[in-house]
Amino acid sequence: MTHARTTRSRRRQAGRAVAAMAAAGLTAAGLVATATPASSEPSSAAEEPAAAADVAHGDVILTMFQWTWTAVAEECASTIGPAGIDAVQVSPPQEHIQGAAWWTSYQPVSYQIESKLGTREEFEAMVDACGEAGVGVVADAVINHTTGADQGAGTGVAGTSFAVDDFPGVPYTAADFNDCRENIANYGDRDEVQNCRLVSLQDLRTGSPDVQDKIAGYLNDLLDLGVQGFRIDAAKHMPAEDLAAIKAKLSDPDVYWVQEAIGAGGEPIQPSEYVGSGDVHEFDYARQLKNAFGGQLAGLRGVADGKLPSDQAGVFVTNHDTERNGETLTYKDGDAYRLATVFMLAFPYGSPSLYTGYTFDDKDAGAPGATATSVPDADCDGGAWSCIQRDPAVAGMVRFHHAVQGTDLTDWWDDGGDRIAFGRGDAGFVALNNGDGEAEHTYTTSLPAGEYTNVAAGEGAAATYTVAADGTFTATVPANSAVALLPAGADG
Template sequence: MVGTCHAAGVKVVADSVINHMADASGTGTAGSSFSKYDYPGTYSAADMDDCTSPVTNYADRWNVQHCELVGLPDLDTGEEYVRRTIAGYLNDLLSLGVDGFRIDAAKHIPEADLADIKSRLTDPGAYWKQETIGAAGEAVQPSEYYGTGDVQEFGYAYDLKRVFDNENLAELKNFGTAWGLLPSDKAAVFVTNHDTERGGGTLTYKDGARYTLAHVFMLAWPYGSPDVHSGFEFSDKDAGGPRDGQVNACYTDGWKCQHAWREIAGMVGFRNTAAGAPVTDWWDDGGNRIAFGRGDKAYVVINHEGSALTRTFRTSLPAGDYCDVQSGRGVTVDSAGQFTATLGADTALALHTGARTCGGSAGGGDGDGGTTATGASFHVDATTRWGQNIYVTGDNAALGGWDPARALKLDPAAYPVWKLDVALPAGTAFRYKYVRKDADGLVTWESGADRTAAVGPTGLLALNDTWR
């Protein structure tokens, strides 16, 4: 796995649980039996902290760092044998090619213990970030761990959810340390993670465009080191992952594959290109429409409203053609650093100097600072099984003229929402329906009457539908 990731240019950070052991008994994967406080070949009761009751008082440092987190046996990380064993485990991962570690429950381990363990690594400079959920009045604070590595800033995710849910994006103009968050160079940030998405405190894939646009903002905004959580569907707090450990493909068997969504994946290059560049050319409408540049390297627009946005934007980008990595359409920036574009409801636009052409996708510059692509942007929420795909067809020749064989396939990158942009002249009225095709060619039409729509005078129509 590590080799495959490295070949694709992806580094591997292992989520390492070194604060505690399992509060259970049974048989391990290698066949040995274990029980709480007794893990043959690794640890025994003598290697656990003296406190065998749960953590109950977060205002008491000793209680937090020596008692049991939700009843899990707490390892005595001040003990030489335990430190040596943990370091050996981490060094084994490094020998497999792992590039760094995310330390689970770090606030429950004294920082001095972590520093000692880290010093024993064969690569003490390996990336190191720590789960230290901070709260006012607690005895253990995230700032204590700056000397060891990065610290996960949970407040970042909580603030993003509040703003995208109930407040105005215009407020994000000074988002970061001015909001009381950790120093940018120490903060590991995220929109959601494997823990918080189940508790309601952060945005999740179930929040639709708010979730996607929050990722666009996170990857465009120069604060912290961002994480993108790529997970699976869940129906309740304790729902597990797809069974049997088999991953047939993204968007099947419950896998969400957020890392591959076009809106998110396209922002990785944006962030890398903009690294080190300051925020410039900020614009907002006082509400949920914002835009900002990253010096002369990049520019992003976010329209978190229920209607389209058409505007001429002023940037610091060099003149020329660019590819909007959100839509795949071409955009031309004129000699004054301006371009005109229309964004559909709850969509974004992102340009950077590392993406000057769209590689044959729809669009292209018109020479006057605008986009040439006009037509309909189809979005349909449709659940499928392995081998099934969603298509659209309609009474217009560009939509296949009601012929399922000529229907247009939608992109599942944001599954269960399937997307497709179709070029149609401004003012075009049309009827359409979605169809589902199985791997064996079986065609299923959605139920109900024909859908109707018309491309407006602005030349861009956003359709947000649900399979019926």
């Protein structure tokens, strides 16, 4: 284990070294040019099997919604690894019902690693390819339920038959599901939320040791394939103690673990219940970003107030659910979405998750070209996929995030409205302008005197700035843009 972790660390460092060498390219407008990843192993280790980078709290994770395993593998090598992104979160890999809609991926019928996104062999090849690029893989784990009772009987994408209360591919029978056979109607009732059906999805009896063993067997299979973490779908609908018991049965009980536990005022189940077994996604953070970037930024100084502790919070600007229900910013918000992502990567709170999906008008629509049993590879050149990992400002801010890791918030400034700035100790400084016009200001920082590179620069923005001996510098920040300073030549 020690040698494997050392190997993974070298791979991650190699990926970040490539990012540093490409830093000048990240300050140009347009998409990041793809690059061939540098060799991450000395010749003596060339024959070792690929091993993904260890995923830890604080790392940058890119959620690749409905990307095929083949496309993820290619993107890890060409863009994600060189950009310094630590891990990718992939869509659920288990067998599911047939159908072109995206949500079919969230209706399991067996725990085979066979889905419309690819085969088991392609999944394993993806994990290996991403590992060679210094990128870990986090799998979206759907373990609260199977497919919906409204589906009746049918056949999954890999040919496994199923019926209500009968899933021979696992196997699950009636005894493996909770006794409540009604849909959740009252979110103020803890028992109903955690033991009844979420929109008809058949609710597993996760308190049963037998069910826990079957779920843990599935997750252990993914760990054996090299997966480095899990996003636990619908965690709120399972008691926290059930999830802790499942995690304790894993071959690596310390694996990265982030849970979807959506908090709402007045409800009995709160996200804080789940921090005992891992991180929890902080939905209120994303909601506050939408409010701020649609109004005024000055209030973001207190964005962490009243939320989960930073070392237990997973943060995001959008995810596959919230971009469809209007709860958060999305790619459709253009510059505001981009700036909110810059802020998330710069501000010292939580573990940031980026998001790349596809454009849509129908919220149920599957990925472009999806059929009942397959999805074409993502194409970042045609405009149908959002591909945020190729945005130069975002890629530059990943570099910023790593360079300032572990430093405190300093030197906050705002104009009371749409313009803010803050430092990360003596390591970096960022200024954001969410207004319609450019803004010039002289900022006071804790940075040492010297030359600095704007890693968030886009078209029309200056690439370098000089910080004076008193820690000040003057910048004109273009409308709907940002300046993020790192020492010139720093590798992030």
